[in-house]
Amino acid sequence: DFSIDGTLSFTGSSINAFPTLFLQNNPLASLVDIFNGKVTINKDGLFEAESLALGDQSVGEAVILAGQTEVTINSSLITSASHIFLTPSTPVSGNLYVGQLLPARGFKVKLSEPNLSDVKFNWLIIQSKEASN
Numbered sequence: 001d002f003s004i005d006g007t008l009s010f011t012g013s014s015i016n017a018f019p020t021l022f023l024q025n026n027p028l029a030s031l032v033d034i035f036n037g038k039v040t041i042n043k044d045g046l047f048e049a050e051s052l053a054l055g056d057q058s059v060g061e062a063v064i065l066a067g068q069t070e071v072t073i074n075s076s077l078i079t080s081a082s083h084i085f086l087t088p089s090t091p092v093s094g095n096l097y098v099g100q101l102l103p104a105r106g107f108k109v110k111l112s113e114p115n116l117s118d119v120k121f122n123w124l125i126i127q128s129k130e131a132s133n
Contacts, residue, residue: 057125061089064111064119070099074106077125082107085124092119 003009009016024032024043032041039049057075064071084098084107092115099110111119 054124059122059124061120061122062109064096064109064115064121066116066118067114068111069114070108070110072102072106072108073123075125076104077127078103078105078107079127081128083126083128085126087122088119089122090118090120092121096121 001009001011007018015021030043034040039047041047057077060073062071062073078101080101080103082101084101086096086098086109088096092111094112094115096119097110097112099108101107109121109123
């Protein structure tokens, strides 16, 4: 274990800095490379990865039952700055759209008209940068 002024410490395989750990904050730095290129972040903030895994509050599947026109998706991540992307996985008559954001609770997905069959769809929540500041 090693500590400097109580603001930077190395313990086992951990590095901790208080209040913020900076990586590559020198203006000449151009890239952070993690796991030999599997994850990179360039100086402009472009994040690249071989794959991305999201939790069940950020991505999921849902169904609007035949004859119904809406369903509520629960997610504590919803804010007024959330962007929600929908992709139908079964045929749909009319339009499938985000009807209402319910901050900290979820969102409603609606159909413009009732369908004769269940409408299955995938959803994805992306937060704008402003929402995380």
